[in-house]
Every structure is written in structure tokens, then in C-alpha cells.
Amino acid sequence: MNMTPPAYKDEQDGLVANGHDPEARAEPRRVILTATTPGSISERLLHALRLEFPWCDVERVSRVDAACTAFAHPVALILVDAQLMKAVEEASAALSRQHPQAIAALIEVDDHKPVSSINEVLASRVIRGVLPMNLGLDAWLAVIRLMLCGGEYYPPRMLRAFAERHSLPIGPRTRLPHGRENDITELTAREMQILEMVSRGLQNKTIAAEFRLSEHTVKIHLHNIISKLGAHNRTEAAARFRYFQERSVPSSSGEY
Template sequence: MANNKIVGPAPATEAAVACVSASELLVAALRKQLADVNSIALYRSGAAAIDPTGSFALVLIDLGSISIDECLELFKTLHQTPVALVNANHDAALLLMEKYPWIKGVFYRSCSRGVFEQGMEKLVSGGDWLPRALMERLIDRYRHLARSYDVVSQLSKREKQILFLAGQGLSNVDIANRIHLSIHTVKSHVHRALRKLGAANRTQAASMVLGHAESSP
């Protein structure tokens, strides 16, 4: 069997939807659901097969056919092309959405045909389709990040610097030597920062500061 084949009259570069899957059932469902779409490009061997020059309105990735590692490699070639995950589980979907927020749709393995058809109609029209449980988890995560951002903003520049270095794996002694302070002064900064952040320990506080740095423009 060839690595990829095109289902529909147009070449891959003109396809409206690309599907990375080895499932004939999924392809049959797409043919029926997307009868009005110009063409569907079907890729059977993951990231190595997909046409990097293709211009797709949506790429469906069947997590029942490729591994998470293959999916991560595929995302590198898709840049910010809209993506929907099919046959996903909650944890895998959450992991991928945190890394690639332009994922527009997620269908769990347990979703019914009716839900799949309704979701695909929404996605093809330019909307989003995410399970409620996943949306609630993402909202909770973003709220936590927002609270952390506000709290970290209250730290002094020196406190942020010390916790950032701690997050890089440096001990208090290493930090003191790096920024030319006494070990007592470094410990005092860490203690004050822990109190401001409400963090249980140095590791948790450093993680909050690193997360703040990554989310800052």
C-alpha cells in the first residue's frame, strides 16, 4: 500500500482537509460527512508522508493510528495549521493542547458517530469542538497561571533572579557565588519569596517563576 493516497478529485495541495490515519472506517465516515468538501487528502504513514507544501483548512490526526511522538513530529511540519485530534484520550489531548493551542477539535475514542458528525460540521465551518471536561481542565489551568502571574509580579527583581537560578538547578551556594551575594542574603531572599508566593518549598517557588518567565512576552 502506498504511503499516501488522495480521496477526491483535487491534488493534496488543494485539499480542504487532510487526514492522518490508517482507519478505513474513519475515512469512510469522512467521505460521508464531508461530501461537500472539495477533496480529502489521506495520509497513512504520519509525519513522513504529509505534503509540507499542502494548504489545508484542517488536518485530522488519528491518535489511534500514530503515537504521541509521531504526532509531536507532525506538529513541527504543520506550524499553525488548524488541527483536530481523533480517537484521543483525555491525558493525551491535554498534553498536546498545552503545547499546541491551535488545536481546534478533540474527539475522544468513546464519542458517538452523531457527536463526531456534529463536531466535524462545526470544525469545517471554522469553529472549535472540544469536550466539556477538557475545556474545564484547560480553563482551570489558565486561571492558575493567571493567579501565579499576579503573585510572581509582586516579587522583587532580586527575588525573581534567585528563584530563576534555583529553577536552573543551582544551589543557594552556587547562586550566592554567581550574583556575588552572601549565602545568608540569598536564603533571606528565598524565604521572603516563599512567603509572598505561598509556596511550600524552593522547588515550587522556582517553578512558578519559570512559568511566569515562559508566559511573559
């Protein structure tokens, strides 16, 4: 499996990144913290995180109380084993106080048979997403990137089960509680084309030339794309596109 991280340019934030060149990304170091029981996340995946996000330190603890301490850099993302969710809820105040900038996500080994229900996750005081471990590596890293950008992710299977239990209509445009399902199918054909080019790191000027549009029109399209997806910026929108693109291709293996 190709583990080479993509390069991209974020014109709004003025950031240029390449997974093999930490100096090319002009942003402070952050920490990805995993609070996991033995065997929940492999050393191979931790190594993949370090390769994909070289501006992040990847730290690992086995107890929630060990996560409620200061690290060398601000914690941006906390990945929590589903088995530790109760402990995380009990320590929610301490975690929020110690890591105010962090997003916490629940690790589920298999989103077909999750340990936690979406009801529990939505009611959580600290959890803001779910990270399935049965994804292909590229899709898995795309979800991590989305979360590092401040986005939330909930597996479609868990959301669908929630909709069925609550008798909500299920369809390609189903809207679930809190607007947490941002459907990429709402984009027009032109918006999809532009988002695909943004995901490849192309600048507005290049995109405008490709479609014979003005840069102003491209910016309007990007504004609409970001609004429809509920993203914070073009980087997050591109990360969502890459995830959906990878998710549509069946993985040859769910093993890591």
C-alpha cells in the first residue's frame, strides 16, 4: 500500500506541506495522543502517523489519568480506546482543562460491530468523532487528517443504525442530528471538479485556467463547497474529499 503522504498548498492559511519535509510546513508542533489498551493500535500504524504528520509528536499512554498531564507540545488530537470511554467521561473536566485545543475521537476496532453506540458518542462530554480501525490505510490517515483540521467523523454504518432506531428517513441526503453528516453528494458537478483539483494541491489560478473561469468565480465555488460540507477551510474540505474517494474503493484488507 502506498504510504507516501500527499503534498498540498492552502492558500487561505498560507501553508505549504509535504509529508517528507517538516520544514515546509509553517505551523507549530502538535501532539497526537493515543490512550489505548494493548493491541488496539499497532506500532505499524503509529509509524504511519509519524510519516504522514511529521510536524506531530505521537505519544501513547495506556491509562486515561496518564493523558491528563502536560506534554512537550499542545495536544491536537486524542485517540481513545472504546474500552476506556467510561474513564474518559469521568476525566472529561481534567482532559478539557489540560488540553483545551484537543479533539477527542473514539477508536472502534470494527464499525460493523462497535463497542459503543452512536447515542453514547453523541451524548459524550468530550468525544467528538469515531475512528474505525477496519479502514484501508489511506482512508484511515485521511480521517486523522480531517480530525487534525478540526473536523468530526462518524462512520456511516453507525449513523445508519442510529437513523433506523429512531425511525429517521434513510437516503443519500439523510440529515442526522447536529448536522454531523456532511454529504459530499450535495456538491454540483463543477464543485466536485474544483474540489478534486484542490485535493491535488492546485492553486486557484491553475484551477481557473483549467476551467476557463476567473479566480473570483473559483473562490465563490470554494466558499460554497466549504459551506455545504460544513468544513472550516479548503484544507478540511480537501481532506473530506480524499476520505470519501478512498472510502469508495474497497480495501483489500482490514488488517494492520
